[in-house]
Amino acid sequence: MSALIRGTATVAALAAATGAGIWAGQTDLLKLPPTPAAVITEARAEEPRPVIYYRDPDGKPLYSPTPKTTDDGRPYIAVHVGEDGTSSSPTAKPETKPVVDSSGTRKIKFYRNPMGLPDTSPVPKKDSMGMDYIPVYEGEDSDDDSIKVSPAKIQRTGVETVAVTRRPLVRTIQAPGVVQLDEQRIAVLAPRFDGYVVSVGPVTTGTHVMKGDVLAKVFGQEVLNQAARLLIEQTWTKIDEASELPGLKGPAGVVGATRRLRNLGVPEEFMDEVKRERSVPDTFTYRSPIDGYVLERNWSDGQGFKAGDVGFRIADVSVVWMMADVAEGDINGVKPGQPVTVTTRARPGRTFKGKVTVIYPQLNKETRTIPVRIELPNPDLALLPDMYGDVDISTGNATALTVPASAVIDSGNRQVVLVDLGNGRYEPREAKLGRRGDGYIEIMSGVAEGDRVVSNGNFLIDAESNLQSALKGFETRQTTEASQ
Structure with a gap:
C-alpha cells in the first residue's frame, strides 16, 4: 500500500516536471494576446493626418489653404494636424457651441490668424512661428459695413478722432x-533848362540822403532872366497897390513870372530869396526831394548840361x-x-x-x-x-464743411473717411471732396456736421476692415465647399 502511494507520487512529480519543461519551451506562447485598446492606437498611428494649411518652404511668413508652389517651382510644405499646436487626434471634433471667456459675458466664435491670413480655427492654436491665434467674439464680425476694433488696439496705436466742422478754408x-x-517812390533830378554845374554836394552813388540835403549848385541864364523879370513885376505890383487909380492895378504880371520859374523847375526857396533880398543870385541850389538812396549821380563840378539831362536818380x-x-x-x-x-x-x-x-x-x-x-x-x-x-x-477764406486731410483715405478712384460710431466700431463712408486747404479738405457729401471721423490711425482701421472682409469671404467659401 505504501509502495503504491510512493509510486504514484513519483509518477506525478515526473509528469509535472515534464509538463513544465514542455511549456517553457514554447516561447511564443509566453506572449499575451494584444488588448483591443492597443490595436486601436496602433491603427490610428498609421492613419494619415489631415493637412490644415501649407507654408513657404523657406520659412517666410507665406501661407496657403491649398497646395501651392513658389516662384521657382518648389512646393509649399504641408502642415498637418498636431504640427501647429492643434490636437493630434483626427477624430477629436471641435466644440460646436460658442466658447465662453473667463468673464462669462462674451462668446468666442472662432480664432483668426495673427498675421492677417485667411485662416481660422474653431479652437485655440498657434501658427508656425508660435504666435497665438486671436479670438473673435460674437458681435465683432457684424453683418453690416462697420468695423470693430478692440479698445486695447485703439489705445496702442493712438487712434484719434475729430469732429466734422465748418471752418474758413485757407490755402x-x-x-x-x-x-x-x-516805381512810385523814385525821384529824378533833370533840369528843364541849359546850364552848368557849379558844385556837387557830398553825395555819391549809394549814399543815403534825407529830404532837403544839398545835391548840387547850378547856373542857368534863363533862370536868371526870369528872376530879373520877377523883380520888375514885383516892383510894378507895389506901385499898383499904392496907386488909387483902378486901371493901374495888375497882379497878373507877377503870376506870369512866378509860373515861368516854376515851369523851369526852380525851387520855391529861390523865388522867395529873390523877393526878399530884392536881388538875383548867380546860382541856385538843388536839394533832395525825398529820403532815399542815390541810384545815379551823373554830374561833376563844372560840368555842363542840357535841358532834360538826368543829374541824380534817388529811390x-x-x-x-x-x-x-x-x-x-x-x-x-x-x-x-x-x-x-x-x-x-x-x-x-x-x-x-x-x-x-x-x-x-x-x-x-x-x-x-x-x-x-x-x-x-x-x-x-x-x-x-x-x-x-x-x-x-x-x-480763400470762405467757410466750408471740412475734415483734416489725414482723415481721407484716397485710393485714387475712391475717397473714404472712417466715421466713429462709438464703442470701438467704425464705419467707412465714401466721400465727395471739394477744395483743398492747408491741412483740411472740403467735404461735399458723405458725412454731416458733427460726425466724428478718424484723423490718426485710419490706415490701421482700414487694414482691419480688409482683414475682416477677407475672413468673411473665406468663411463663405468654406461654407459653400462644405455644402457641396
Whole structure:
C-alpha cells in the first residue's frame, strides 16, 4: 500500500516536471494576446493626418489653404494636424457651441490668424512661428459695413478722432519772388533848362540822403532872366497897390513870372530869396526831394548840361515791391488785397508781411507763370533791390464743411473717411471732396456736421476692415465647399 502511494507520487512529480519543461519551451506562447485598446492606437498611428494649411518652404511668413508652389517651382510644405499646436487626434471634433471667456459675458466664435491670413480655427492654436491665434467674439464680425476694433488696439496705436466742422478754408500758394523798387517812390533830378554845374554836394552813388540835403549848385541864364523879370513885376505890383487909380492895378504880371520859374523847375526857396533880398543870385541850389538812396549821380563840378539831362536818380526804399512768379494753375486763387508772408535767405528767421496789389495781365510762356506784385513795408531797409525771397500767399477764406486731410483715405478712384460710431466700431463712408486747404479738405457729401471721423490711425482701421472682409469671404467659401 505504501509502495503504491510512493509510486504514484513519483509518477506525478515526473509528469509535472515534464509538463513544465514542455511549456517553457514554447516561447511564443509566453506572449499575451494584444488588448483591443492597443490595436486601436496602433491603427490610428498609421492613419494619415489631415493637412490644415501649407507654408513657404523657406520659412517666410507665406501661407496657403491649398497646395501651392513658389516662384521657382518648389512646393509649399504641408502642415498637418498636431504640427501647429492643434490636437493630434483626427477624430477629436471641435466644440460646436460658442466658447465662453473667463468673464462669462462674451462668446468666442472662432480664432483668426495673427498675421492677417485667411485662416481660422474653431479652437485655440498657434501658427508656425508660435504666435497665438486671436479670438473673435460674437458681435465683432457684424453683418453690416462697420468695423470693430478692440479698445486695447485703439489705445496702442493712438487712434484719434475729430469732429466734422465748418471752418474758413485757407490755402497757401507758394512762389519765388524778387525784391524791386517801388516805381512810385523814385525821384529824378533833370533840369528843364541849359546850364552848368557849379558844385556837387557830398553825395555819391549809394549814399543815403534825407529830404532837403544839398545835391548840387547850378547856373542857368534863363533862370536868371526870369528872376530879373520877377523883380520888375514885383516892383510894378507895389506901385499898383499904392496907386488909387483902378486901371493901374495888375497882379497878373507877377503870376506870369512866378509860373515861368516854376515851369523851369526852380525851387520855391529861390523865388522867395529873390523877393526878399530884392536881388538875383548867380546860382541856385538843388536839394533832395525825398529820403532815399542815390541810384545815379551823373554830374561833376563844372560840368555842363542840357535841358532834360538826368543829374541824380534817388529811390525811397521804405516800401518795396516783391515780384512773385505764381504758377498758371494757382493764379485763379490769387486776388488783390490778400495777405502775404515773405522770407529771405539774407534775413533768416525774419518774416515780412505785405499784401497783393497787382496781378499782371500777362503770362511768361517759358516758365508758365504770371507776375504778381506784392507791396512790402521796409522801415529798417532790410529788403534790398534784387534780393530773392519765398512768397506765401494766403488765398480763400470762405467757410466750408471740412475734415483734416489725414482723415481721407484716397485710393485714387475712391475717397473714404472712417466715421466713429462709438464703442470701438467704425464705419467707412465714401466721400465727395471739394477744395483743398492747408491741412483740411472740403467735404461735399458723405458725412454731416458733427460726425466724428478718424484723423490718426485710419490706415490701421482700414487694414482691419480688409482683414475682416477677407475672413468673411473665406468663411463663405468654406461654407459653400462644405455644402457641396
